[in-house]
Amino acid sequence: MSSANPALAQFIRSIPLFSLVDDADLNDVLRLFRPVELVAGDVLFGEGDPGKAMWILSDTAEVSIATTAGQQRPVAVAYARKGDVVGEMALVDDGPRSGTAIVTQTGPAHQIDADEFHAMRANFTPAAFKVLKKIALELCARLRSTNERIVPSGQAGVQTPPLPQGPRADGELIERYPAFKSLPAVVKLALAQKLEVLRVEEMTPIFAEGEKADGAYFIVEGEVSVGRNGKTLANLPAGTMFGVVACIDAGFRSASCLTTGPATLLKMTDRHFDQLFSAGHRFAFQMVDLVARQLVQHVREANQMLPLPGQKAGVAGLSKPVEKMLPAEASEQDLDVISTEIEVEAALPIEMELDLADIAPESERLG
Incomplete structure (x- = not known):
């Protein structure tokens, strides 16, 4: 699509924040x-x-x-x-x-x-969510860097045993996830085609800190424990999701997650998420929106914990010693205070309205 202001359009294309906005959506940004x-x-x-x-x-x-x-x-x-x-x-x-x-x-x-x-x-203008996704990508990188300055990660290179590939989710299982229950039938059908079922009968590692991320998980049944550098950060109940940052930046896991016993999970790979996002589906847009809002909140909180230029490395902006946040000195309460991307990577309650009537492409609606 041609722009009414070619010089401005060229300038916008040089700004990284708008790098995901394609020519078809450029005029929406120019306005x-x-x-x-x-x-x-x-x-x-x-x-x-x-x-x-x-x-x-x-x-x-x-x-x-x-x-x-x-x-x-x-x-x-x-x-x-x-x-x-x-x-x-x-x-x-x-x-x-x-x-x-x-x-x-x-x-x-x-x-x-x-x-x-x-x-x-x-x-639900696509250009807006492409900009939000770019902001989220930048915030992910910023938080991972900030995280290392506040709480260094554990040993890198740890790999969990491969999980068996499960079947696609069916309508009944989709119904059992609270945030999906009220969705129109056609939307549930579309999600079922993108979600893989993972059932385990005992305590099972899902992924390890430092591992390459490949998707997000939704807890239908059971409980998932989240940890970093040997410290337990949270136990997540059914109805929450974790690992969602992977759908945004496909980076490395900032925490380890394992089930505490028998559990049923739904997994959306980053590839399937990208397909939904590229097709303009509201589910993917709302996930980006939710993650961006959470990341901004955590960036503000993490920034308060870093030392200002000229301060000693052991003093953070809120005058709380960084040493008290490091693993050797940290208590569980200290770790709970650190609201960085760990929380986004680990757990996000579904707070979206999920107005997803158009999530299924026309071809899928017609069977």
């Missing part, structure tokens, strides 16, 4: 762009303010990001220049800003208002 002139000294947002917009800097514009994080004076933690984005978490939610953004050099930019982007999400 959100509002040209603005940033003036040196302007405050785009203050620390603690709700997120209302994001900016894409162009030409000479430069912005400094500073935070107090419990200090008396703000400390600059990042600088943004041409091609950089500022405040993109506002596209996910309106949570409090983690720092103050001040324009340090006058120049042009483009602003995207969060309300307009949220309207695209509400209408």
